[in-house]
Amino acid sequence: MGKVSPKATKGLRLxxxxxxxxxxxxxxxxxxxxxxxxxxxxxxxxxxxxxARYADRYDLGGRPSLVELCQSLQEACREPYFFEALFRxxxxxxxxxPTYRAWQRRVAAQMKRGEHLHYLGRxxxxxxxxxxxS
Numbered sequence: 001m002g003k004v005s006p007k008a009t010k011g012l013r014l015x016x017x018x019x020x021x022x023x024x025x026x027x028x029x030x031x032x033x034x035x036x037x038x039x040x041x042x043x044x045x046x047x048x049x050x051x052a053r054y055a056d057r058y059d060l061g062g063r064p065s066l067v068e069l070c071q072s073l074q075e076a077c078r079e080p081y082f083f084e085a086l087f088r089x090x091x092x093x094x095x096x097x098p099t100y101r102a103w104q105r106r107v108a109a110q111m112k113r114g115e116h117l118h119y120l121g122r123x124x125x126x127x128x129x130x131x132x133x134s
Contacts, residue, residue, distance in 0.1 A: 017089050018044060019070035020051045024062035030055075031076035031120040033085040035092070038108050044069045047111070054114040061122050076120055085118030 018036035021029050032051055039046035052067040076082055095103050110116060 016094060017073065017086070018047070019073045019076035020048060021068050021070050021075065022051065022055050022060065022064045023066040023068070024060060025065045026062045028062065030058075030060045030064075030122055031070070031079050031082075033073070033076065033082070033089055033118045033120065035089065035107060035111070035116055038104060038111060050111055050114070051117060054117055057114065058119040059122070079120035080123060081119070081121045085120055088118065089116075 015036050017033060020032045020034060022032065023029050032055075034047060034051065036044060036047065048067045048069060052064065055064045055067065070076060073082075073086070094100070107116065
């Protein structure tokens with residue numbers, strides 16, 4: 001399990017959907033998208049702890065060593081499953097108003113079980129195959 005960087009959220013703005021970078025012991029990085037303001041409106045530490053706890057369930061291609069909040073979604077936008085994850089997360093309606101707290105508690109419990117973490121995959125070399133010509 002990777003550790004959360006002590007500077008992971010310093011000076012960064014927390015949004016409804018966030019990108020999280022997981023640094024591997026090899027130095028390469030993998031990314032997740034998830035919901036940002038579920039545990040705290042400005043501090044992503046609890047969310048990053050959850051990503052760190054569940055990161056090794058995914059095919060990262062290495063051992064997680066550090067988990068940190070990205071400045072924006074742009075940092076993760078070139079990953080293979082970025083748009084699929086963004087589309088899925090954007091479909092979650094956030095019920096602002098009187099039902100917000102109950103929704104927030106329900107989603108927080110789900111996230112604590114490892115739900116709502118969208119791994120963006122890792123880039124692999126494209127396999128080029130020659131089509132059989134007739």
